[in-house]
Amino acid sequence: MDNNIAERLNSAYRQLAEIKQKNLSVRADAQLIAVSKTKPISLITEAYLAGQRQFGENYVQELVDKATALTELADLEWHFIGPIQSNKTRDIAKFANWVHSIDRLKIAERLSAQRPATMPPLKVLIQVNISDEASKAGIAAAEVQPFAAKIATLPNLELAGLMAIPAPAVGNDNSQAFAAMQALSAQLQQQFPQARALSMGMSDDWQQALTFGATMIRLGTAIFGAREPQPHE
Ligand SMILES: *Cc1c(COP(=O)(O)O)cnc(C)c1O
Secondary structure (H helix, E strand, C coil): CCHHHHHHHHHHHHHHHHHHHHHCCCCCCCEEECCCCCCHHHHHHHHHHHHCCCEECCCCHHHHHHHHHHHCCCCCEEEEECCCCCCCCCCHHHCEEEEEEECHHHHHHHHHHHCCCCCCEEEEEEEEEECCCCCCCEEEEHHHHHHHHHCCCCCCCEEEEEEEEECHHHHHHHHHHHHHHHHHHHHHHCCCCCCCCEEEECCCCHHHHCCCCCCCEEECCHHCCCCCCCCCC
């Protein structure tokens, strides 16, 4: 693997373009989120200078610190993709452009209430526990439709789609989970046509996720290299 972030980004974008061109079922608007959690601001700047604009963060304090330090990069877009505690919603409402990890109504209500009036509605994705893991975040597939109906009533949120983190699969074959998400997404769009985003696929399985209609792939290791293990990870 290459050590240079610009080269890793270029390589990922080259592959993304090739996959889009070869496979007509891949969404033309699919975009790459660079997951910068645990990585220093200097590397985010490096990726920004190489043309990357969407960044993903998992930890609220990191989001606050990084977004504050980089406010001058006005077209940089922050995607919050981690678990959310209710005492942290105010910071997320203030700094994030997107939240991928909505799975509790109370959290969504707080984000809507705390979104600053000067900002556009916060774009949110409902996190689905697609592999039905007892320990995992996300709501059950059967609950998506009724939950979405509640989220859609919140004035300062924009229901934009769905997100999933499938359980680790043998040989990184997540085709079953990805196919289930694709079906759920199609179902959701019948009622909420604007909810077109489908956030799935990480460094090990993003090519496959694209063939099942992913519109946002979340790449950490593939762009920034391995992470140090975190106490809270
Ligand atoms: C860390 C993380 C990623 C990136 O993982 P990699 O395997 O390093 O690409 C993507 N999505 C979520 C929700 C994450 O927490």
